[in-house]
Amino acid sequence: MTDSASPQSEIEKSLAKTLAGIEIPPRPAVLDKVMAEMQSHDPDFRRLANLIVADVGLAAGLIKTANAPAFGYRSKATTVRDALTMLGLINVLRTLAGLSLRTVLPESPAMKGFWETSSGTAFICGWLTRELGIRDGIRSEDAYTYALFHDCGIPVLLHSLPGYEETYTSSRESDRSYAEIEIERHELSHAQVGSVMAESWFLPEIHVQAILHHHAVSIFPPNMPGLAAGTRRLIALGQLAEKLHADLTGGADHGWNLTGADRLEVLGIGEDQLDGLHAGASNILDSGWAGPVLIWRVRVILARGPTDPRRRRGQSQPLPSPPPPRPRRA
Template identity: 30%
Template sequence: MDDKILLDRGNTESLLKNLVIPPRPVLLEQLETLRQAGNINPDRLAQLIGQDLALSAAVLKAANSPLLGAQRAITSVVQAISLLGTQSVMHLVNAMVLRSQFSQPSSPALEAYWDESGACALLVNQLARLVQACPQDSQSFALFRGCGIPLMLLHFPKYSQTLAMTARTRDNQICAIEQALHNTHHAVLGYMLARAWHMPKNFCRAILEQYEADAFEKASSRLGDEALRMIALARAARHVWRTQTDLTADPGWNDVGPAMLAYLQLGDIEFQDWRSTMHDTLLA
């Protein structure tokens, strides 16, 4: 299935012509060069990060997150890379570069989105310990799955109201509500941004089709096992984040959660125990 058919489903082609998709930042090109070289050199990665104070601060903040349970304070980027691992740091830098493209104008809704996406990536990292065959790009997907939201906030002044509305709806209603109110939805814009930044094709399609109701009920002709696992891991992490103070705060989970946990081969009790542990850690 080609891109045109995928986008036609949202009837957004005319609108997309008028939207500005930020170009791929130079730092992402440098990171991709490191990735293609094979074994990522931690010193070279630390050198790239050290050129940007905001990136360095973000990496140190992640390394000192209570989710990771570090025994002592992490004070250098090199230490942070050693604790987090080069792949996790690469994912985090990707997220910070994404954030830098939408730093102005900021808003409470945008700040809430950054907080959630960053926390969900760390939660995916923890959830990977319970799940076999966790895709390498799972953390990046958790960070990028909602990357259309900043674009929506930038281009549609009333989108923050829509975002508050969809937070209380089921997953299969989110895109329909956004489509009705704005003539597009964040999954489409996220797909366009990911393609413009040369993300893998399956990664991009997972962003676009993450809300498909039947994706986990039958074999998908578009999404393979890796994409489905990324979607399931990110959605499970988002459920943990949303329910840390209120177990009823995620109305869509009862619809999609059982199928996703089954796909990940996680029992409900096992997942609930892990969720409780993560809640205690997040609230500590």
Template identity: 30%
Template structure:
């Protein structure tokens, strides 16, 4: 299915308001990134009944940049029991084929965009996303067993959760300046974004995630991570969204900058992850210590 046909099909699953926004953005020239060739080859191999680890590793190794970043990601303390890794084959065996594929999907998105403009902000955006993805992995390692969320899934959400932002940067020349993206800790306010651009980066991110065929609960976590109490979202999506929001808060704490959204969502996050207010500071310190050890 072509990108245009895929995106059109996905818009049919959106509500009327969201579908209207997406239609206007597409007509205005926003470009949904296509999957890189390596990922397309891997996705075909993943459909086979019998998976050949050597063939999967060979395909991944075709892209040196992707391979290098994969090694960096699996150096995360969430995979401490398997380290050190000597080859992609070893990563596939130790981490798991499906889990490694999820990590490769996330990594591939980083190199799929257009960075001809606002390069500094664009690179800072992906550095932020990677840090949040790494933190989410650690949270999933500590808390994921209780809600059946795994580190590779958490990393996917960390990378994809705000991927609509660089697409809106490309579409609207003033977006970067008006959303103050060059300021540490500053991030788009959804109400202001909607008022100024009649757009929603969460909806755009959801569109990308669906186009890249991520699992439904991950797509929903991307769509609703600013609205954890939204009626009708699955328990898995809510748990994933809570891990993401905690990762974002810990990221802000690591930079010593305030997170303007935390006071609004922290009660929902603590309830979903079963972390009491008294236990939260210690939990955050544990994640920060583990994060500093693998950064």
């Protein structure tokens, strides 16, 4: 992972001029604290747990994520310490990053449904990884984190770039690559911005590259000769998860018409297998987990402000319950 004190990466150097005026949200302080503990000679799980439970929203979200059906763990986490043991330190860091996204990225009226779609797609993506089999070193937790972050550049640009909202709202029906339209109009894309943010937030290079290239029409050589197999798989899993989520929720995924065949080839599956995958993805959404986890932190903070004395005294209080499973669409 990238150290905060390391020199600028090649991605950051190449985008420095283009990103002038674009405000990349700084990573939350808790990520720096967790990373520092992880890099110590003997990481202390008790100290890590104490760092996390200081933010009740993150603690609740971490436990709920560890228990999500998409990951298929047999045991259930009831404490942050349990979640640390089940997920492992690297996955905990990435999960905390994902749970923090909505609290640091600005809201916009144009983003209606954005976070719910992002969360649902991420859980489907994690489930797909198990369903299709572990390949190229990509696990469910890797795919989940990638899917959460792959479009994080969109809210950044909506906040920072004049005229971007019109591009975002008017171009979603186009059969052209959305990143191509962005570059044509603004000389940069949400994929570029998202890759810089992902690197700054300690995501590994394989995720950074997948975010950067996830709108490429083809991710096979010779179009992408240097792209690692794991990066290609993340991109393909993410786009298939987007399609399944769109099909199940009445949304639209126009990018699938442009790149779907390429992504299925990466995954080694055919169109005839999609019906079965729709059924499994529907079960993930109907389980009631996919929607609330990303917004869990916000709900808890609203219910219990950051200055609430119960947090300082470390008292355990009931947390808001997740919403019931959504009704199944016909």
